[in-house]
Amino acid sequence: MKNMHKAATGSWTLGNNPTSSAVRNSCHPSLKMFLAALSFAYFAKALSGSYMKSTFTQLERQFDIPSYLIGIIDGSFEIGNLLVIAFVSYFGAKLHRPKIIAIGCILMSFGTFLIAMPHFIIGRYKIETSVKASVNSTNSLSPCPAISAESSKAGDRPSILPSTGCERDSSVSMWIYVFLGNVLRGIGETPVQPLGISYIDDYTESENTALYIGCVQTISIIGPVFGYLLGSLCAKIYVDIGNVDMETVTITPGDARWVGAWWLGYFITGTITLMSAVPLWFLPKSLPMPVDKHDTSCTPEQTRFIRGSQSMQHKFRPEEPANLYQMAKDFLPTLKILLGNPLFIIYLCVTIIQFNSLIGMVTYKPKYIEQHYGQSASKANFLMGAINIPAVALGMFSGGVVMKKYKLGIMGAARFAFGTSLLGYFLSLFFLAMGCENAKVAGITVSYNGEEGLSYHEHSLFSDCNSGCLCSRREWDPVCGENGITYVSSCLAGCTSSSGSGRNTMFGNCRCVAVTDTHSGNLTATLGQCPLRDSCEKIFPYFLVLSVLSSFIISLGGTPGFVLLIRCIKPELKSLALGIHTLATRTLAGIPAPIYFGAIIDTTCLKWGYKMCGGRGACRIYNTTAYRIVYLGLTLGLRTVSFFFCILYFALLKRHVKREEKNAVANGSAELESVKKEESSTVHCGQVILALDCSPDRETHL
Numbered sequence: 001m002k003n004m005h006k007a008a009t010g011s012w013t014l015g016n017n018p019t020s021s022a023v024r025n026s027c028h029p030s031l032k033m034f035l036a037a038l039s040f041a042y043f044a045k046a047l048s049g050s051y052m053k054s055t056f057t058q059l060e061r062q063f064d065i066p067s068y069l070i071g072i073i074d075g076s077f078e079i080g081n082l083l084v085i086a087f088v089s090y091f092g093a094k095l096h097r098p099k100i101i102a103i104g105c106i107l108m109s110f111g112t113f114l115i116a117m118p119h120f121i122i123g124r125y126k127i128e129t130s131v132k133a134s135v136n137s138t139n140s141l142s143p144c145p146a147i148s149a150e151s152s153k154a155g156d157r158p159s160i161l162p163s164t165g166c167e168r169d170s171s172v173s174m175w176i177y178v179f180l181g182n183v184l185r186g187i188g189e190t191p192v193q194p195l196g197i198s199y200i201d202d203y204t205e206s207e208n209t210a211l212y213i214g215c216v217q218t219i220s221i222i223g224p225v226f227g228y229l230l231g232s233l234c235a236k237i238y239v240d241i242g243n244v245d246m247e248t249v250t251i252t253p254g255d256a257r258w259v260g261a262w263w264l265g266y267f268i269t270g271t272i273t274l275m276s277a278v279p280l281w282f283l284p285k286s287l288p289m290p291v292d293k294h295d296t297s298c299t300p301e302q303t304r305f306i307r308g309s310q311s312m313q314h315k316f317r318p319e320e321p322a323n324l325y326q327m328a329k330d331f332l333p334t335l336k337i338l339l340g341n342p343l344f345i346i347y348l349c350v351t352i353i354q355f356n357s358l359i360g361m362v363t364y365k366p367k368y369i370e371q372h373y374g375q376s377a378s379k380a381n382f383l384m385g386a387i388n389i390p391a392v393a394l395g396m397f398s399g400g401v402v403m404k405k406y407k408l409g410i411m412g413a414a415r416f417a418f419g420t421s422l423l424g425y426f427l428s429l430f431f432l433a434m435g436c437e438n439a440k441v442a443g444i445t446v447s448y449n450g451e452e453g454l455s456y457h458e459h460s461l462f463s464d465c466n467s468g469c470l471c472s473r474r475e476w477d478p479v480c481g482e483n484g485i486t487y488v489s490s491c492l493a494g495c496t497s498s499s500g501s502g503r504n505t506m507f508g509n510c511r512c513v514a515v516t517d518t519h520s521g522n523l524t525a526t527l528g529q530c531p532l533r534d535s536c537e538k539i540f541p542y543f544l545v546l547s548v549l550s551s552f553i554i555s556l557g558g559t560p561g562f563v564l565l566i567r568c569i570k571p572e573l574k575s576l577a578l579g580i581h582t583l584a585t586r587t588l589a590g591i592p593a594p595i596y597f598g599a600i601i602d603t604t605c606l607k608w609g610y611k612m613c614g615g616r617g618a619c620r621i622y623n624t625t626a627y628r629i630v631y632l633g634l635t636l637g638l639r640t641v642s643f644f645f646c647i648l649y650f651a652l653l654k655r656h657v658k659r660e661e662k663n664a665v666a667n668g669s670a671e672l673e674s675v676k677k678e679e680s681s682t683v684h685c686g687q688v689i690l691a692l693d694c695s696p697d698r699e700t701h702l
Contacts, residue, residue, distance in 0.1 A: 030284055031203055034098065035212060037279040038196045039219040041105055044276040045189050046223025047230075048112050048269035049077070050389075052182070054231025054381040057367055058262040062125060062239065063118075063175040064609065064617030067364070067601045071594030074363055076179045078590030080111075080186020085583040088190045090331055090576050097195040098283035105277035107188030112270035114181030118174035119263035125239045127250065127257055143490035143498055143507060144469035194578035201566060201574060203286070214400020214559040221393035228366075228385025230268065235260035235378035250502050254376040255528060256476065256620045257609075338577055343568045343656060346649040348584050350642050351561075354421075355589035357638035360597035361631075367601075368631055371622045372436055373540045374532040383544065391548045395555030403560050413564050414653055417557030418646055424554035425639050427546060428632075434543045435628050436536035439529065441478075441486045441621060442493070444606050448512055450485065465512035466494040474610045476620040480530040481513035482523055488607070493525050503527060568656070600630050 056070045088100070200216070201209050238249055239259040251258050338344060365388075369380040399416075402408070408416060438445040438452075443461035446452050461473045471491035479490045487493035487510075494511030506524055513523040569577040604626040605619035 041276045042220030043223040044273040046220045047227045050224035050227030051265050055262040057377045060618045061259045064611045067598035071598035074594035075591035076182040077186040078586035080183040081586045096285045098280045100191045102277040102280035104188040104191045108185050109270045109274035111181045111184030115178050116263040116266035118177045122174045143495045198575040210403045210563050218397040224389045225385045228381045230265045232378045232382035234265045237261040350645045352588045353642040355585045356593045357635050360593040361635045363594045372624050391552040392555040395552040396558045399556045399559040413560035417561040420557035424550045427550040478529045479525040481525045486529045
């Protein structure tokens with residue numbers, strides 16, 4: 001009995017003594033393990049998500065689809081979230097959170113594997129080109145077939161692509177598999193953030209919560225670094241690597257028709273996501289409660305515990321069996337209370353608008369770098385992963401450190417988040433001045449005699465210099481003339497001879513080159529588009545520096561802004577609030593933003609490719625000036641609107657803080673009285689607990 005008394009006393013000490021392990025909760029092994037496992041899960045989901053964004057250009061070309069369909073594929077992830085987020089956030093908070101997160105990681109991995117499936121169904125990628133694939137062939141062929149009486153009636157050259165494979169092409173579009181796989185990824189990702197963040201907030205000291213959340217989110221930002229770097233690596237590898245002789249591939253990674261091995265990265269990211277589920281599966285449902293989150297008197301929770309305690313583990317949060325019927329019954333009233341909070345509603349408005357801007361910008365930023373600055377998909381992904389994303393990670397981590405070091409309250413966090421967002425906005429305005437001129441493409445951006453300002457239409461592709469050739473206006477097989485002008489094809493360049501094969505093919509006697517060239521003799525053209533002007537190459541480094549700086553400053557307010565959400569909500573509503581916040585931002589931002597950004601970008605396309613069996617395919621060249629205006633204008637315009645809601649939020653938050661301060665002053669005398677009661681009530685609680693631990697029933701169980 002004496003030993004039992006000591007054990008009972010020790011057990012009470014663990015739950016209430018300031019020197020207990022509850023105080024040292026930040027050192028608890030299970031908490032460390034959960035932080036590591038959750039960070040790994042965040043890393044895995046961010047890795048696969050960012051890798052997918054890095055493959056959008058490849059998917060667009062592989063499946064011959066426009067940008068708005070890429071936006072629908074991107075939004076399908078949010079559709080998966082939308083299906084289950086509210087229920088996972090509400091019911092999951094009352095169940096075994098680590099195991100639910102683990103199940104989500106398994107679903108994410110299966111969805112990632114499903115995305116890669118079309119590569120093994122669709123067959124080899126076919127390039128629209130008139131260049132001979134045979135390496136050993138040295139025979140000359142004429143890129144300019146003569147027009148006959150019958151062909152002149154047809155008005156266009158037959159497609160250079162074979163008609164075989166049209167039956168397969170007319171079946172279910174392969175991008176549907178990517179869409180469904182991304183939906184499954186979205187369903188699996190649902191529990192990671194709301195349940196993971198609420199778990200951390202429940203079992204860590206209040207002063208450390210912001211730092212831990214900042215650390216987890218920082219590690220999650222490292223995921224996109226590797227995601228974009230992996231995307232850069234896979235974009236360099238040809239899509240059918242291992243199945244084709246690379247000497248027969250006549251295009252380079254910088255070509256608008258190049259498709260990298262996008263499927264390879266999905267197998268890698270899917271495997272890593274599957275591995276992240278393992279440690280989460282073995283973590284406990286609950287952890288020791290920190291002292292600053294214990295009630296100071298006999299609260300209803302303690303009362304229930306005292307009445308029904310049958311366990312020595314009373315240092316843990318008291319738990320009751322999950323009553324699904326009661327949980328479902330309380331769902332709508334709880335949701336009504338949450339949505340009746342004006343601070344929460346305005347916060348939602350701000351984040352929804354800013355997320356529209358952020359998601360639209362990030363989704364198409366690699367494409368913007370490719371199209372506007374003439375970079376390859378591989379280099380654009382590398383720059384995103386190696387330069388831009390680390391700046392975001394450093395900014396989010398620094399924001400958490402600033403909050404902890406200066407102990408920012410609610411108003412301080414709000415001012416800091418708003419200030420960094422505003423400064424980043426002003427810096428982003430300079431992007432509008434960092435423009436490049438359109439590439440010189442005969443018949444599209446310039447006339448055949450070199451004059452700029454051409455209003456493009458399909459008939460402008462034809463001129464006197466290529467009038468004797470039966471050329472297709474649908475083909476995109478560009479060549480670069482000696483005059484620095486790109487021609488849509490060697491036929492439209494008026495070339496009458498060719499030599500070499502594969503990538504080394506050289507075209508001669510190009511009559512259209514002679515129109516603007518003062519040289520005499522055989523005028524030649526080489527495969528591929530002409531490089532951009534030197535002025536554009538000089539602007540690009542400044543664009544990168546400004547991009548890194550603005551990303552760092554904006555992300556500084558990420559962690560303080562996130563803490564604002566969980567600090568203005570009642571503790572019992574945190575998981576639901578995080579779930580509704582995620583639901584709203586993904587429904588009203590994650591789904592529509594990529595679609596309407598993509599649709600608006602599509603309006604700036606100058607030359608569309610065509611599918612093998614007819615129909616419009618992927619865009620080959622954009623009006624870069626129009627692209628810059630609509631892309632940056634829409635991004636900055638949305639952020640401008642969000643600042644008006646920020647002002648309203650500040651007004652409501654200030655009034656809320658003042659009201660809380662008045663209530664604190666009014667209740668000052670009541671608090672003094674409660675301190676006196678605490679001493680006696682704590683003793684009373686301890687006596688009851690000790691009595692329970694030393695009861696005959698307790699001895700019988702032991």
